[in-house]
Amino acid sequence: MNKMGFGFLRLPQTDSGSINKALLNQMVDAFLERGGVYFDTAYTYLDGQSETALRESLVKRHQRERFRIADKLPSWLVRSSRDCQRYFDEQRQRCGVDDFDVYLLHWLNQQNYEICERYDEFAFLRELKAQGKVGKIGFSYHDSAALLDEILTAHPEAEVVQLQLNYLDWDSAAIEGRKCYEVAVRHGKAVTVMEPVKGGTLVKLPKKAEELFRAHSSDSPARWALRFAQSLPKVDIVLSGMNRLEQVVENMADVEPLTGLEQAIVRQAARIIEEETAVACTGCRYCTAACPKGIPIPDFFAMYNAYRRDPGEDWKIQPIYQRMAAECARASDCIRCGQCENHCPQRLKIMSRLKEITGVFE
Ligand code: SF4
Numbered sequence: 162m163n164k165m166g167f168g169f170l171r172l173p174q175t176d177s178g179s180i181n182k183a184l185l186n187q188m189v190d191a192f193l194e195r196g197g198v199y200f201d202t203a204y205t206y207l208d209g210q211s212e213t214a215l216r217e218s219l220v221k222r223h224q225r226e227r228f229r230i231a232d233k234l235p236s237w238l239v240r241s242s243r244d245c246q247r248y249f250d251e252q253r254q255r256c257g258v259d260d261f262d263v264y265l266l267h268w269l270n271q272q273n274y275e276i277c278e279r280y281d282e283f284a285f286l287r288e289l290k291a292q293g294k295v296g297k298i299g300f301s302y303h304d305s306a307a308l309l310d311e312i313l314t315a316h317p318e319a320e321v322v323q324l325q326l327n328y329l330d331w332d333s334a335a336i337e338g339r340k341c342y343e344v345a346v347r348h349g350k351a352v353t354v355m356e357p358v359k360g361g362t363l364v365k366l367p368k369k370a371e372e373l374f375r376a377h378s379s380d381s382p383a384r385w386a387l388r389f390a391q392s393l394p395k396v397d398i399v400l401s402g403m404n405r406l407e408q409v410v411e412n413m414a415d416v417e418p419l420t421g422l423e424q425a426i427v428r429q430a431a432r433i434i435e436e437e438t439a440v441a442c443t444g445c446r447y448c449t450a451a452c453p454k455g456i457p458i459p460d461f462f463a464m465y466n467a468y469r470r471d472p473g474e475d476w477k478i479q480p481i482y483q484r485m486a487a488e489c490a491r492a493s494d495c496i497r498c499g500q501c502e503n504h505c506p507q508r509l510k511i512m513s514r515l516k517e518i519t520g521v522f523e
């Protein structure tokens with residue numbers, strides 16, 4: 162079994178911070194050679210560079226029949242029905258294709274769903290499908306199971322739901338991974354998994370969790386996380402953001418579903434990680450672009466997590482915090498406008514966590 166899809170959100174970079182095209186080409190080739198077919202991008206990924214990188218590394222170099230592309234309409238940027246068509250045409254141009262195999266409304270949550278409904282974005286997707294310009298339609302989702310149920314009831318035409326599913330978020334009260342999966346299954350939808358390693362959180366684990374896995378098998382922590390997602394029976398695709406060739410090779414190796422014992426080990430690892438992680442930030446940085454004060458939120462959360470894991474390291478962390486606060490902004494500069502929380506896919510209580518950080522580091 163292997164359900165891997167190639168996520169074009171995190172791509173390999175050169176030392177100067179641009180996309181490493183030569184390495185990306187190698188990774189795309191290796192993925193296709195190993196039987197991979199599914200590529201996932203979005204209008205907003207890497208400020209549009211994800212779609213053009215996909216055109217250069219995949220579309221221009223391989224036959225169209227060899228791969229499937231999923232792209233996403235930036236649902237929250239739409240301000241008129243005409244905008245939908247404008248974004249779609251621009252996306253086709255950026256990707257160098259006439260059609261998409263899967264086309265999703267990007268990032269539905271309560272706020273964005275209201276925008277979708279205001280501009281009838283589902284009707285736009287239905288029309289594209291009727292015209293044969295897209296294959297399957299649906300949406301990617303970051304909100305409660307109850308809202309998901311409401312959307313799927315109102316829009317049975319959605320065929321695919323892209324969800325954040327991983328063993329750490331499975332029983333999380335904020336993400337409701339399991340509940341969302343169960344709602345999608347109840348509505349008979351195909352499920353695509355995003356963030357199976359939670360933005361890298363499940364790659365580098367607290368020592369105790371790593372030892373727990375190692376005592377059972379030589380698989381890497383990332384592979385345990387990917388096996389968890391791939392073991393869910395109604396999951397069709399598991400997206401992985403890769404930036405090294407070795408990751409492609411490791412991820413495309415055959416995967417056995419988790420056994421009952423392994424499921425128990427994974428649950429135990431999740432408990433350890435939860436105990437040792439103060440703020441479950443994935444470092445995606447969606448919040449920083451939204452912050453009017455320029456607060457380096459994920460960097461502060463990383464420092465806070467390190468501090469909470471080992472308060473004795475305070476003497477090392479403090480100077481880094483002070484330097485970054487002087488260069489960018491302090492946690493206490495937060496004006497509680499709430500913009501960051503609106504953009505956080507992990508639904509973190511950013512404002513109150515910044516207050517804690519102020520108490521510790523200032
Ligand atoms: S609430 Fe604070 S941290 Fe969040 S965007 Fe506003 S100023 Fe920035």
Ligand code: SF4
Nearest residue numbers: 442443445446448505
């Ligand atoms: S706080 Fe939320 S939006 Fe910001 S980097 Fe962390 S997970 Fe991403």
